[in-house]
Amino acid sequence: MDIFPVRCQVEWTTLESGCIEISLDKNLTRIEAKMARILGAPTFVRRPMDKMNSALWVLMDGTRSVRAIIEEMDAQFNETISPVDERVSNSIAQFVELGLVSLTRMKDDFDWDIGPSVV
Numbered sequence: 628m629d630i631f632p633v634r635c636q637v638e639w640t641t642l643e644s645g646c647i648e649i650s651l652d653k654n655l656t657r658i659e660a661k662m663a664r665i666l667g668a669p670t671f672v673r674r675p676m677d678k679m680n681s682a683l684w685v686l687m688d689g690t691r692s693v694r695a696i697i698e699e700m701d702a703q704f705n706e707t708i709s710p711v712d713e714r715v716s717n718s719i720a721q722f723v724e725l726g727l728v729s730l731t732r733m734k735d736d737f738d739w740d741i742g743p744s745v746v
Contacts, residue, residue, distance in 0.1 A: 631731045632696065632719050633689030638744040647681040649674045649727065650744070679704060683718055687728055689737050693719065 638650040650671050655663060663670050676684060682703055686696045693716070701711040708714055722728035731737060 629692035629694065629732070629734075631689050631692055631734055631736065632687040632722070632728050633731055633737045634684065634687050634741040635727055635729055636739040636741070637727055639684070640743050641681075642675065645681065646678060647676045647684045649676070679708060679714075680718060683715065684722075687719070687722070688741055689731065689735050692734075 640648055640650075642648050650673050652671050653659075653663075653669075655670060660670065662668070679700070683696065683700060686699055691699070696719075697711055697715045700708055700715050704711075719728065719730075723730060729737065
């Protein structure tokens with residue numbers, strides 16, 4: 628059975644370097660949110676990804692199975708990503724754990740926007 632990773636509806640953009648940057652809410656408590664407003668602190672955090680995770684992020688569009696993504700990552704990064712199965716699987720699992728990616732059993736089985744944020 629194939630599994631298809633798909634990006635959740637998250638704010639993200641492609642930087643000039645070609646890497647992906649994700650913007651995440653800090654999930655502040657009421658007191659923290661009030662302090663952030665008073666101090667003018669941001670209520671979100673920007674997380675830039677490295678080249679490999681950026682490539683993986685783009686590939687997780689709900690149209691490719693985990694196997695297809697592993698093969699594409701191996702073709703793009705060769706020995707740099709060895710052992711490819713383990714590294715890609717672990718990275719996908721981390722994205723899922725962080726709530727940034729969902730796993731579906733069918734290709735294109737989602738109904739939300741997965742594109743980059745409009746700035």
